[in-house]
Amino acid sequence: MLAQTGLSKRQLRVLEVIREYSEEYGYPPTIREIGELVGITSTSVVSYNLNVLQNKGYLVRDRDISRGLRLVDGLDDHESPADGEGELAEFVSIPLLGAIAAGIPLPVPESNAMLADAESIRVAREMIGSPRDVYALQVRGDSMIDALINDGDVVLMRHQQTAENGDMIAAWIKDEKATTLKRFYWEPGRTSVRLQPANPLMDPIYVHPANLDIQGKVIGVIRRLG
Amino acid sequence: MLAQTGLSKRQLRVLEVIREYSEEYGYPPTIREIGELVGITSTSVVSYNLNVLQNKGYLVRDRDISRGLRLVDGLDDHESPADGEGELAEFVSIPLLGAIAAGIPLPVPESNAMLADAESIRVAREMIGSPRDVYALQVRGDSMIDALINDGDVVLMRHQQTAENGDMIAAWIKDEKATTLKRFYWEPGRTSVRLQPANPLMDPIYVHPANLDIQGKVIGVIRRLG
DNA sequence: TTATACACGGAACAAATGTTCTATGTCAAG
DNA sequence: CTTGACATAGAACATTTGTTCCGTGTATAA
Numbered sequence: 001m002l003a004q005t006g007l008s009k010r011q012l013r014v015l016e017v018i019r020e021y022s023e024e025y026g027y028p029p030t031i032r033e034i035g036e037l038v039g040i041t042s043t044s045v046v047s048y049n050l051n052v053l054q055n056k057g058y059l060v061r062d063r064d065i066s067r068g069l070r071l072v073d074g075l076d077d078h079e080s081p082a083d084g085e086g087e088l089a090e091f092v093s094i095p096l097l098g099a100i101a102a103g104i105p106l107p108v109p110e111s112n113a114m115l116a117d118a119e120s121i122r123v124a125r126e127m128i129g130s131p132r133d134v135y136a137l138q139v140r141g142d143s144m145i146d147a148l149i150n151d152g153d154v155v156l157m158r159h160q161q162t163a164e165n166g167d168m169i170a171a172w173i174k175d176e177k178a179t180t181l182k183r184f185y186w187e188p189g190r191t192s193v194r195l196q197p198a199n200p201l202m203d204p205i206y207v208h209p210a211n212l213d214i215q216g217k218v219i220g221v222i223r224r225l226g
Numbered sequence: 227m228l229a230q231t232g233l234s235k236r237q238l239r240v241l242e243v244i245r246e247y248s249e250e251y252g253y254p255p256t257i258r259e260i261g262e263l264v265g266i267t268s269t270s271v272v273s274y275n276l277n278v279l280q281n282k283g284y285l286v287r288d289r290d291i292s293r294g295l296r297l298v299d300g301l302d303d304h305e306s307p308a309d310g311e312g313e314l315a316e317f318v319s320i321p322l323l324g325a326i327a328a329g330i331p332l333p334v335p336e337s338n339a340m341l342a343d344a345e346s347i348r349v350a351r352e353m354i355g356s357p358r359d360v361y362a363l364q365v366r367g368d369s370m371i372d373a374l375i376n377d378g379d380v381v382l383m384r385h386q387q388t389a390e391n392g393d394m395i396a397a398w399i400k401d402e403k404a405t406t407l408k409r410f411y412w413e414p415g416r417t418s419v420r421l422q423p424a425n426p427l428m429d430p431i432y433v434h435p436a437n438l439d440i441q442g443k444v445i446g447v448i449r450r451l452g
Numbered sequence: 453t454t455a456t457a458c459a460c461g462g463a464a465c466a467a468a469t470g471t472t473c474t475a476t477g478t479c480a481a482g
Numbered sequence: 483c484t485t486g487a488c489a490t491a492g493a494a495c496a497t498t499t500g501t502t503c504c505g506t507g508t509a510t511a512a
Contacts, residue, residue: 008489025288026296027253030469042491047470049489062251062358066292066469066498070252070314072352091317091350122350124317127450145425148374148449168451199371223374223447224353225394234459256499268461273500275459292468292499455512461505469498476491482484 006056013038014049015058018071028067092131093120094156102143105172106179106215109135109159121154127220133159134219146197147181149221155181156220163214168198172213181218232282239264240275241284244297249315250357254293318357319346320382328369331398332405332441335361335385347380353446359385360445372423373407375447381407382446389440394424398439407444 007015017037021029029037031046040046050069053059062068095118098107121136128134139153147168149155155170163169163184170181182195182205192206233241243263247255255263257272266272276295279285288294321344324333347362354360365379373394375381381396389395389410396407408421408431418432 010489025294027293030292032469040490042493043470044472044492045490047472052489060356062356064470064497065358066256067253068251068358068470070356073314073316090348122316122352124348124350126348127448142426145374145427148371148376150374150424166452198376200368201371217452219451221447221449221451222353223449225445225447226392226443236459258499266460268463269500270462270502271460273502278459290467290500294500453512456510458507458509460507463503465500465502467498467500470496472495473493474491476489478489479487481486 007053007058010038010040011049011053011058014046014053015071018059018069022071028069030067090125091122092125092128092134093122094128094131094134094136095120096136096138096154098137099140100137100144100155100170100179100181101140102178102180104179106137106170108215109133121222123156123220123222128156128158129219133216135159144181146199146202148198149181150223152223154222154224155218156222157216158219159216161214163217168218170215170218171195172215173207174211174213179215184214233279233284236264236266237275237279237284240272240279241297244285244295248297249313250318252314254295256293314351316351317348318351318354319348320354320357320360320362321346322362322364322380324363325366326363326370326381326396326405326407327366328404328406330405332363332396334441335359347448349382349446349448354382354384355445359442361385370407372425372428374424375407376449378449380448380450381444382448383442384445385442387440389443394444396441396444397421398441399433400437400439405441410440 014034017034018028021033021037031043031050034050035041035043035046038046040049050059050061054061057072059069059071095109095116097109097118100106118135125131134156136154136156139149139151139155142151144150144153157170165185167184168181169184170179171184172179180195182197185194185196185204186209187194190206192208193212194204194206196204240260243260244254247259247263257269257276260276261267261269261272264272266275276285276287280287283298285295285297321335323335323344326332344361351357360382362380362382365375365377365381368377370376370379383396391411393410394407395410396405397410398405406421408423411420411422411430413420416432418434419438420430420432422430
């Protein structure tokens with residue numbers, strides 16, 4: 001019945017009470033006030049349920065801070081770019097197109113529809129420069145540790161087929177059927193390009209240009225931890 | 227000059243601080259926090275000025291209630307968010323307090339004033355959860371490669387002296403006089419804690435708790451590339 | 453000059469408020 | 483039946499946080 005949200009009736013009520021109280025008073029309720037409103041007699045139980053709600057992502061608490069909680073932005077509409085005002089936005093939404101892993105080709109932006117439908121992440125504009133052709137991928141697996149990129153990291157990519165010396169690129173190595181993230185160096189006189197891991201302790205690999213499909217340039221990495 | 231509003235410079239600053247704080251945290255500041263932010267050393271003076279502002283109609287106070295104040299909807303107002311309630315900022319500014327490197331202790335936030343003065347970076351709120359006690363440091367050197375963190379990366383920290391199992395922490399190892407970033411594990415029955423590099427290929431180290439000064443928890447990493 | 457309103461600082465205080473700890477009851481899995 | 487995760491209650495505790503009171507300095511008006 002309530003399986004929809006995964007929240008108990010009481011927890012839903014707690015959220016409702018916080019919302020109503022905040023709207024009425026302009027600041028959030030204390031745990032005792034929540035208790036009174038919901039009908040919980042013990043402060044520890046209120047705190048317990050608030051922690052549950054926090055773990056499920058419905059609110060955020062600040063330890064030891066009176067009234068230190070806030071609801072996290074609901075799912076509902078969540079987009080209201082109506083800020084406008086003429087200037088360019090300070091923050092941009094980047095479409096999250098899928099995953100990147102060693103053994104699979106990485107998704108690239110194709111249709112506008114796929115960009116519109118995708119989940120998105122938001123970053124400060126100065127993080128990426130121009131948002132043109134920028135998209136995001138989530139890393140799966142440990143295969144990119146040589147690039148100092150961990151399982152779960154989000155990489156910000158600029159879609160392009162070429163690269164300049166020193167660019168960190170995402171590329172498909174055809175004969176190995178593998179995706180890799182490395183710095184690109186083309187050394188005149190050589191027939192192959194050098195792909196250099198970000199980790200200075202690791203050795204480069206050399207591949208023939210014809211064996212390399214450049215998918216884009218890595219312009220940023222974002223890692224979220226606990 | 228300020229006769230226009232009938233408010234002193236200090237009072238204008240108080241209003242500004244309340245507005246900014248509320249947008250950042252989702253609840254109003256305490257009088258002590260206002261004092262720190264504005265530069266008023268006595269809580270009674272903050273309270274005094276809040277009462278003045280209330281009498282002039284700029285805000286409303288609730289007696290004996292922690293954080294019991296709210297701004298009265300000003301006319302002037304540069305913002306017309308049209309949304310209605312959610313006055314929460316979607317992005318927050320994080321103070322960049324300096325550098326983190328292997329051989330030096332890392333800067334930690336102390337006064338609220340120092341946070342206000344520092345350079346800052348801006349991130350989406352969902353990147354950090356609560357902005358409370360969060361600050362940023364720029365990595366200098368290759369010493370944190372075992373944590374998959376590169377020279378130049380920005381790490382987002384939450385300042386705290388304790389840690390839970392699995393947290394990635396920044397800590398000072400006293401006898402080595404070194405800063406390190408590792409995952410923290412306390413195994414019951416052992417006298418030392420295990421510090422595990424993010425890179426699964428690398429070995430953990432074990433240190434005695436008394437030899438460890440936890441400086442904070444790493445909650446995010448941001449890397450910008452060409 | 454003196455008086456008075458205003459603004460500020462510091463310290464002590466009391467109330468508000470979050471946390472921790474122990475105990476109890478339920479329910480499903482083993 | 484026993485175990486363990488989950489949810490609850492109550493009380494003691496520690497910290498956070500608003501209030502009060504006394505003293506100081508500085509204007510401006512009488």
